[in-house]
Structures are given as structure tokens and as C-alpha cells.
Amino acid sequence: MSGRTTPTSGRGWTLAVVCVATFMLLLDLTVVNVALPDIRDAFDASFTSLQWVLDAYALGLAAVLLTAGSLADRLGRKRVFNVGFVVFVLASLACGLAGDVVVLSVARGIQGLGGAVLFAVGPALIGQEFRGKDRGKAFGIFGGVAGLSIAFGPLVGGALTDGLSWRWIFLVNVPVGLLALAVSGLRMRESRDESAPAVDWWGQALFTGALTLLVLGLLRGEAEGWGSAPILAMFAGAAVLLTVFGLVERRLGERAMFQLSLFRNRTFNGVSVVTLLCSAATMSAIFLLVSYVQNVLAFSPWETGLRFLPLTGTLFVAAAISGSLTTRVPQRLLMGASLALIAVGLGLVALTGPDTAWTALLPSMFGIGLGMGLFNPPRASLSIAVVEPSKAGMASGINETFQQVGVAIGIAGFGAAFQSRVTDLFAQSDAGHRLGSSAHEFGEAVAAGGGAEAVGRAPSALAPALESAARTAFVDGLTDVMFVCAAVAVVGSLVGFLFIRTRDLHESAIGEPAPAEEHETDEAPAVVGAAAGEPPAAATVAAVRAGGER
Template sequence: MSAERAPSPARWWTLGIVALGTFMLMLDLSVVAVALPAIHESLDSSFADLQWVFDAYALTLAIFLVAAGSLADRLGRKRLFQVGFVIFTIASLACGLAGDATALSLYRAVQGVGAAVMFAVGPAMLSHEFHGKERATAFTVFGAAVGVAVAAGPLIGGSLTSSLSWRWIFYINVPVGILAVLVGALRVRESLNRRAHPTDWAGLITFSIALGALVFATIRAPEEGWTSVNTLGLYAASAVFLVVFLFIERRLGERAMIDLAFFRNRTFIGISLVAMIGNAGALPSVFFETSYLQNMLGMDAWDAGLRFLPLTAAMFVAGAIGGGLIGKVPFRILLGGSTLVMAIGLLFLNLAEVDSAWTVLLPALIIAGFGMGAFNPTRAALAIGVAEPAKSGVASGINETFQQVGVAVGIAGVGAFFQNRVADEFAASAVGQQMGDAAAEEAAHGISAGAFDAVAANAGALQEQVVAAGRDAFMTAFHGAMTLCAILGFIAALIGFLMLRTKDLHASALSTIPPDLDEDGELRPDVPVGAPS
């Protein structure tokens, strides 16, 4: 074994720091969900404001991932990971101190930049430090960190919000970030690719504008109107800048922010689409499940977060199982199967009604949790495995970009769908027609945000009818939104089954594939299962 391939004593410290950073940044995607009612009340924010608390973070996380991967390959992965953790930590402190919804969203965007750096660089650091069977172990831990963070977010957020304040969901990052940066500086070794190309700033700017316009238009459309000049103009701008971005990338070739050569690999296209579409269904479901528990069943932040423990446990167990199956089961079975299980679980959310007991969510939490948990380590390993080690940072960044685009557009799109359904259902109700268009529309905005008390206070003599109609409209929209999330999961599963091939992996990743599997990842007919090569 060559010196550069020899196991490093620092590799376990690297795994610990990467897992911790990944846990923290993914936690900040889900921890906010349970605190939204408190944020809404504290900052007097609208439904669109609440969406931006999610999307400002997911948006910059998506935009800067590829650039971060490219910079890390050239400047040093440890160095940039440390910078990302510092940005994330300082922005977390600013989020906790925010005085209004606009400031909170702005600081969340900065926080997303730091998260993007960590999320893009982390898997590349693991790929550099771990090889062979140990790499599967490392990505099992990495995937578990992602899964537990998403699942435990509501519980941690509920605990901090109920016992202290919603601001502590951000303050908690500060001491953890300081400790992680100090340990990383002392214990993690550097790695880089001296042949990496300079950052593609033109591509970064055009991609940022295209994605930002897309998400902004989707979030604003329910209020502006889907066919309004502003909405259509933003969608048109998004399309134009996307075309310009692709033109720039094609001209730059290997120097591009997104190396289009990756997209000649069918499996790379497949895993990118699965990551994007699957996450577009998964993360919004957590957002709306939390909303159901608090706004329909009247739970506080702690009680709502506690109800997500079955999801946490399912994701943790499935993450360990899924990571252990990497290299033993074809990737298309692992990823296609995990997203299929997730989609089936999300369909069970349609069992929930206005007056259900919270246990009606258990089938969905457990089944979808198993799917989400098994998905994470497999996706991370496959995203790295399709590229040569020197380009692992860029490959990881591209895949994480697709994943976060899915989160950002999923929250915006499913949220817009939900808000439209609430408005339509409430306007069609007897009390909605009695109130008139303007008053019904204003009430629907409050119902979407869960502000039932405020809506009732403005309803006068119609208070009881408005609340009853609002709760019915909320549940109808909830069922529709969760069905949409499940459909996205089924689409992701179909893509996974049809497009992923083991033979598209780079040779460096094939060391984790046992000799009794052929290049397609199927059992070789001439070798008994488990036989030595």
C-alpha cells in the first residue's frame, strides 16, 4: 500500500468532526420547524416569512455547495471546512439576536453559506481519509449524522423553545462550533488537489440568480398570483439565467463550477435527480407534520418534538443498516427501495384528521423514517463513488447542490400548494363566502400560518364558524400536500431503480464491492454467495 493510501491515525478525528459539523448543519434544517409558531408570535411574521426562515438557509446552502467543493480541492479541505464552521457559528449567534423576520432570514442565508462549505467538503475529507471497507463505515456514520439530525431536530427544537426560547435553537450552535473548530485545528490533517481549477465566479453568479429567482417566485406566487407579471417575470429570469449558466459551463469545460462531463455518467444524473426529488418530498413533510401537531392538536413545542422520537429511532436504525449494506446490495436497490419506503410512509399521513390522536402519525413516522434513514449514507457514498478521488469535492458539492435545491424548491413548492389549497377551501366554505373575498383571503393567510387565535379574534360573531371552516381547510390542504410529497418520493424511487448502475462507479470506489457482484451490482451466477475471489 502506498504512503498516501496508508490509514492515518487522524482519520477517526476527521470522521468525528465531519459528523459533528454535518449533524449541526442538518439540524438547522429541521430544528426550526417546531419553533415556527414561537417565531411567528415573537416576530409577527407571515406564512411567507416562515417559509423564508427555512428557504433562506436551504437556498444559500444549495448555491454555494459546488463552489465550496471546488475551492476546497484547490485551497485545502481542512482549511475551508474550518472557515465554514466559523461562518456557521457566527451566523448562528446573529440568528439568535435577530429582531425581525427579515433580519432572521438574512442571517439564515449567511448561516447557509457556512453550512454549504461544511456539507460539500465533509464527504471529500472522508473519501481522502478512508478506503476499502472502512469507507463504508465512515459513510454509515456520516449518513447517521444526517438522519438523526433531521429526525431529532423537532425534539431538540421543542426542548429549547419550551424551556428557554426559540433563540436558543441558534445559540446552542455557538459553543459547539467553537469546540469543533479548536479540535479540528489540532487533530485533522490537510488534503487538497493542486491541479484544481480556479473558482468559476461567472457560473456561481448566474446559478445563484437563477435559483434565487425560482424559489422567490414560488414562495411569492400565492400572494402575487401565479400568472402575475412579477411571478412570470421571475420565472422567466430564472430560465434565462439558467441558460446563460449552462452556456458558461459548456464554454469553460473542466474549469466550470459544475463539470458537465459528470452528466455523461448515467448514474451521476440518476443520483442527482433522486437526491433532489426525494428531498423535495422528505423535508416538507417534517415541516407540515410539526404544523399539524401544534396547530391542529394544540401541542406546545416540547410535546410536538417528543412525538418525533419514533422517526428519530427509525432513521437511526435504518441508517446503520443501510450503511452496512453499501457494497453488498446494488445501489439501485438501496436508493430506489429507500425512497419507495419513504413514499409509502408519507401516504399514511392521510389518516390524520382534525380530532385524531397523535398516534395516527406513528405508521408514517416509522415507515418513512426507515426510508429516510437508509437513504442518507447510500446517497453520500454513491455521490463520491462516481468520481475520481481528485474530483471528489466537486462531485460531492454537485450532488449536495441537487439535494438542497430539492429542499429549497420543495419547501417553496409544497408550501405554495398548501397555501393555495387552504385559500381555495376556505373561500369555498359557507362562512368564507359570507365574509367576502378580501376578508376570506386575509383569514386564509392566518390559517396557513396556524394563527387561529388571531383569525378568530377578527371574525366577530362568526368566530366559531371561521375556526371550524379554517381547521377543515387546513386538513384538506395538509392531505393534499402530503400526497404531493409521497408522489415526489415515488418518482425518486422510479428514477433510482432505472438509472443507477454499479459499473458507473470509479475504480477507487469499487474496492467496496465484493467479488461475488458483477459490474452491474448483481450476483455473479458463477460464484457462490460469499465465496472468496
């Protein structure tokens, strides 16, 4: 075949490369947390400097998701994906070789930019290769890998940090990334929208600037003060830029990077809102639960990761099942039910108490893992199913943007609520009253996971009472915030049930071959309809809609 492959033969490689890239970039969201003490010791870094190591990556990841997806539709999805991969790998190398915390933070920001490209374009690459039931299975695998990467973060980070060095949490990306890049260059197909207009540079700049200010304000609000001048200025600047962005995009119409007409699609709105609410509830919950297991139950990073395997395993199995159900069960039911299960799992955190073992979390872990596993595949599939394939990158970028903004809102908002609640509960305790004016500072240390160190610095006569009060305040504060997260998940469940409809999906998402303008290069021409082993479009649409929302 002269080195040329059919579309079917290379799609397994495409799925593999996208899954590897997604695992790497999402792993780096959580893997760094367990290495922060070692990074602090290596660079004698301040608490604020360590915050930037985390925030810079999240900021870079969120800022250019939509931009990357839109560019990929115009310039070529494989090309843009590989450029993002190169940036991610080189930035990972810079992180691992960093000589001070400033260089590390800058490299983390660049790493986030590369990760954003991978995150935005990956689902579009899967969507161009798979149709019908195969697409559901592919997104099931993709969703399972995404969930595994988040849940495995503490385990992988603990293993690399304890066994080698904190630098290897970044350096391990280099050989894996180079191998994936080689496979991508050799086996993945190119696709783009040949009829796409010129790049909307004004839209790119305005939206990136607005999202940067918004996410930065959310990330730094607790440290700077939500009512402080810098934070208010960031939010005001984001609002102004978003307003101007909307006006520019409306004027450009079909030439815009973000077609505002998508907001007339009820399913698009529903998926976007559900994605934001799910990310806000689950990611903040996982961060707080990891903090509980490490800082209250005093397990090491490696031991903490092992104890989260029930959640991880449940998530992976549920994602595999969900992927096969996306063409059999109305996706509104999958989305709504997944958020309902997450809400139940979050509520079951109430089974924990100041003196319970980690096993009290098992019912919660099973509920959260089952819900997250069921959610990820239909979410990724629906994010590109509302548009024609030529605009899949834009649609994927929009959805991933909602996801990352949800993560930022959740961690900032629920993190602030948790800190405030724990601090108040400790200050109101008998031990807090005995500390007097220093009770508030002590409570903040407990919320930040430094309760053991704070107790160690206190007078020995007060230590037992302080330890008991700190543990109780942490657990009660955790339970209270988990109930709020559960309420957010319930709202997301209702939105999923009410706003997602099969009739809003583009025909290509449920069996029809890619339209003629979906240009493919470097490979044999796309095989259409029956030649690809797919059912005729009309029959597939009728079959799916027979069991779906009319």
C-alpha cells in the first residue's frame, strides 16, 4: 500500500496517542501536590511560590483551550495536536531541570499551554476516526483514561517522589511523550475544514485575555482577598474583554472562532453547564478527600494513592460500560444519572467521623467513581456531536474550557468555603477558646493540612485537646462542604435530564459518514457508509432516536 493506511487501520493508534496525551496532562494536575514538600525543601520556597507552581499550570491549561480547538479546525488537527505535544514535552523537560522555583513556575505555565492544545484537540481527533457504536466505545476508553489520570495522581506522584526524585514527576513525560509523538507522526491522519475562513486573531486574543484574567482571579482570590483591588480588577477586566469578544464574534458571523449561534442549541447549553458543575463538584471533592487521607489520617502519598484505588477501579469499569451504552441509552439519562450518583457519593462522606478508619470512605468512593465513570464518555462524545465534523475542534475546545473553568471555580470556591468552615469550627471549640486570639490562625493551619505541625508547636499540656478539636473541625468541615458539592451535582443532574436531546445532535454523530468538506490528507480517502462497515445514516438515526429523546 506504499506506506498508506486505510482510515480504519490507523484509528486505534489515534485513540492510543490521544489517551496517552490526556493521561499525561491530567496527571500533572494532581501529581505535583504530593511533591510540594520536596520542592519547598529543594528551593527553600515560600508558600506563595508553591501556590504558583500549581496555579501556573491550571492557568495555562484553561487560557487557550478554545483558541487551540478553533485553530485546529482551520490549520489541521494533527498538526496543531503535535505542536502542542512538542510544547508539553519540552516544558516538562524544563520543569524537571529547573534551578529555582521561578523557572519551575514559568515552565509549568508553558506546560499548561501545551496541555491545553492536547486537551482541546484530542476529542476531535477521536470523533473524526470513529462513528456510531465504535465512537461510544472509543469515548468510553477516553473517559476512563481521563478519570484514571486524576485518581492516580497521588499514587504516581508518591511513587516517583519517594522512589526517585520530585524532578521525575516531570521528566517521565519526556520519553513517553517522544514515543507518542513518533506514533502520531507515522500513524495519525490529518483533517481540517477546507472551507474555514482566516484565523480570527482578534477573537483569539480577546477570549484568551478574558479567560486568563477570570481564572487568575479565581485562583488567587483566596490568597489576595476576594474584595481586594487586584482581584476585583481581574474580574472587571475579564467581563469587559468577554463583552468585546461577544460583539466581535457577532459581527464576524460564520468567520468567528466561537459561533454564538451554538447557544441556540439546547443540548450544547446543557452539556456545557453540566460539565462546569460536575468539574466544580468532583475535582474540589477529590482534592479535599486526598487532603483528609494524607493530613488527618496521616498516610503517606503512596499509601494515600493505594487507598483511592477503589474509586479508580470503579471509575474505569463504569467508563467502559458507559462507552458501550452511549448508542443504546438516551444520553440525557446517562448524564443525569451520572451526576445523581456523584451527588450520592459526595453525601456519603457523612459516614466518616473524627475517629473512623479510612474504610468509612469506601461507599463514597464507589458512588463518586461510578458517577464519574458514567459521565466522562458521553460528555466527551456530546461535546463534538452538536456540530458538523469540520467544527469539532471548536466545540471540543469550548467544552474543555467549561470543564477547566469549573475546576478553577470549584477548587477556589469550595476550598475557600472549607477553610472558612474549619477555621470557624475550631475557633468555636473548647480548645479554640483556650487558645484565645491565636485560635483563628491555628484553625487556618488545620484547614491547610498543617494541624499536626501546629499541635507540635503548642504547649504539651494543650496538645491532646488541640489534636482532638483539630481533627473534629476538619472532618465536620469536610462533611459540610461535601453536602454543598452534592447539591451542585444534583443541579447538574437536573440540567442533564432536562436539557439534553438526541434531536439536537448533528447527523454525523450518530452514524453518517463525514461530510465532503472534511478534508483528509496523508491517507487513503475516507471510506463511506457501508464500505466502512457502518449502518446507513438514516437507519442509524432512526434506531438511536427510537430509544432517545424526541
